[in-house]
Amino acid sequence: MALISSDRTRFPVDPWKLLETTHAPGQAGALETNFSIGNGHLGIRGAHFSPADTELPGTFINGFHETWEIKHAENAFGFARTGQRILYVPDANNFTVVIDGEELSLHSSTVLDYRRSVDFATGIYTADITWACRSGAVVKTTERRAVGFEVRSNLGLSLSLSSDRPVSAEITSTIVNRQDQPVEDHTISDPRRSGRHAGRVLLPLDLEGAGGSLRMSWQTAESHQRVGVAVDHVLSTQELPVETVVDQDLSTVRYVVAVVAGETLTLEKSVSYAVADQGQDKDVRAVAAAELRPVPAIFADSTAHYARYWATSDIVVGAMPELQQAVRWNLFQLAAATARADVAGIPAKGVSGSGYEGHYFWDQEIYLLPYLTYNKPEAARAVLQFRHDLLPLAKERAAELSVDGALFPWRTINGLESSAYYAAGTAQFHIAAAVAFAANRYTWASADADFRDHQGADLLVETARMWVSLGFFGADGSFHIHGVTGPDEYTAVVNDNLYTNVMARFNLRAAAACPHPGVTDEERAVWRAAADRMHLPFSREFNIYSQDNDFMTLEAWDWDTPRDKYPLLLHFHPLVIYRHQVLKQADTVLAMFLQWQDFTAEEKRRAFDFYDPITTGDSTLSACVQGIMAAEVGHPVQAMAHFTEALFIDLDNSHNNTIDGVHIASTGGIWSSLVSGFAGMRDQGVMLNFDPRLPADWDSLEFTLKIRGGLLGVSLTHAGITFTYDAGTPLQLKVRDTVVSVAAGKPVTVPLAEMPALVPLVG
Structure with a gap:
């Protein structure tokens, strides 16, 4: 069933963005994939910030996996013996926002305006939502996220909130160990999909947190890989009391704020991950903490990376x-x-x-x-x-x-x-x-x-x-x-x-x-x-x-x-x-x-x-x-x-x-x-x-x-193909039966005769 190409009202065309301008139920999991961001090492699915609005959210690190013994019904020599499966690493991409006692959620709250995007030019995910709260307030939230490239372990998240009248806001930032959370097993009907391990996989090593900062690490039960997570929070208002709770499956940092009408409150969440294989002598918590960078720096890093990328790709x-x-x-x-x-x-x-x-x-x-x-x-x-x-x-x-x-x-x-x-x-x-x-x-x-x-x-x-x-x-x-x-x-x-x-x-x-x-x-x-x-x-x-x-x-x-x-x-x-x-x-x-x-x-x-x-x-x-x-x-x-x-x-x-x-x-x-x-x-x-x-x-x-x-x-048109080359040694090319040499500063154009088209296949 067509999704994006069939609904250009909901998904308008922009040559440099993937856009969604109306929220609708269904296909949430597919859209979490389509709005994902990553850098080849660290990847974040494009889920909404509210846990109630997600289908299969998660964060992944390339190569971080668990192993298990494959049980063959009938064994034979040379059969694969050890299964391997990528794991969900503790996921930082989660917030709960409560306004005057109402938890904001796409499926239960009134949404006045909705727009989210992934900007190909910068690598930044943005979600702007305007809510009509039951208290009468009109609240706008803006979530932004990006991964680092100079420091590939970095994830930057920011959540901004403004209101047309004074409101009481409770913002809870969470780190979720999704790997050990119960989920539906998709493998029963489709072997292409990944299963989940039975029992606990990520065993806690060191879990600490205070004042909005978290330093945590886990080890896999069988492959004995370790993952460390460091998280810092910065709130754009005067210093407020913060409640920090640390747990192996759900750690939280909670703020209660009086939001002034017309002002914008922003919570920045800087995250860094570190992994180590079995036998590596590495303090993954310390490594993750050492690589933490401010959220604006991560956004700037992503923008700079994609400017270089698109210039040649x-x-x-x-x-x-x-x-x-x-x-x-x-x-x-x-x-x-x-x-x-x-x-x-x-x-x-x-x-x-x-x-x-x-x-x-x-x-x-x-x-x-x-x-x-x-x-x-x-x-x-x-x-x-x-x-x-x-x-x-x-x-x-x-x-x-x-x-x-x-x-x-x-x-x-x-x-x-x-x-x-x-x-x-x-x-x-x-x-x-x-x-x-x-x-x-x-x-x-x-x-x-x-x-x-x-x-x-x-x-x-x-x-x-x-x-x-x-x-x-x-x-x-x-x-x-x-x-x-x-x-x-x-x-x-x-x-x-x-x-x-x-x-x-x-x-x-x-x-x-x-x-x-x-x-x-x-x-x-x-x-x-x-x-x-x-x-x-x-x-x-x-x-x-x-x-x-x-x-x-x-x-x-x-x-x-x-x-x-x-x-x-x-x-x-x-x-x-x-x-x-x-x-x-x-x-x-x-x-x-x-x-x-x-x-x-x-x-x-x-x-x-x-x-x-x-x-x-x-x-x-x-x-x-x-x-x-x-x-x-x-x-x-x-x-x-x-x-x-x-x-x-x-x-x-x-x-x-x-x-x-x-x-x-x-x-x-x-x-x-x-x-x-x-x-x-x-x-x-x-x-x-x-x-x-x-x-x-x-x-x-x-x-x-x-x-x-x-x-x-x-550069190709129907009339011809043009080449430029910037290296010192000329490059020999062949266009159909014509051989040309392309040198620095000397573009070469080869005219193209129209190619006869065969009759299209039937069937």
């Missing part, structure tokens, strides 16, 4: 304002998920929710690393460094599965495999190629020789060793990889999945070409032979590449299945889905996008025409890729339809699980849809390639890319 679309607003919301959420993650993974929901347990998947390498590589290459390097740090555990996992080299877990936080369903988890060996591909792309785009020769080389070599031991040379002379699952989780544990084989081939060739002192000439020769003889299933009957050896023999899916039976994974046993010709997401089509040099235009078009109609889009990773390839093969109507679907996945809650957090991989896919889809950018060849496919009703598309130490500006 904005994408301007010459299209309907609704699209520009949605594009910037997606780019804003990318920053919220990645900006200060530092050396850590990027959870599938960033730090906006608990969906998918806070795990890191292949999403970060295939869908997020392109954006980071060309917008914040130092962050891309940090994510890859995180993968490199996990190599020892990846080697242990490879040995457990009887292969050489390194095998990264399908889903993890701490480096151990936590996917309890191996058919759609561990069997997705293609994550190894995703890591190698991202490392190779970063090296290609950044020219970072140190990374190439050390971390990059290690990642390429160890994953190549895994592939050559996983696969085998068959009697037909070809190299085969059996018993794997590709990106399409509706077809599991198959032989010679095309995507897996294509990406493994890339991985083997890249490793064979990369200098590494621990690799012998004999190893390189085997890698090259395996790559050159890699089996790619092809159907002569349909004249297309087959998704795997047996895909073309499967029974067709019944496409009269009612729409309320989608996503299929919630309504059909996996075995029912596995034996049918139906896709959860683009698979072969994705392979042809990533390894674009290896397939002809005709092969890509035939594959898209076959697979697109049988792809359900049940995965939020799919629409962006389908749109990119629709643009390339000449289906502009489908390209725009898929792009729009991806653009509004969370803004419209179209998959009915936005409550659990932003689909961060899809937001990365929006960046790729614009840059690689409509601008037609392809990389990792001899030079950067562009083959633009600007939508007919768009006037222009503008963006910048950080590449080889410089900033490449790209």
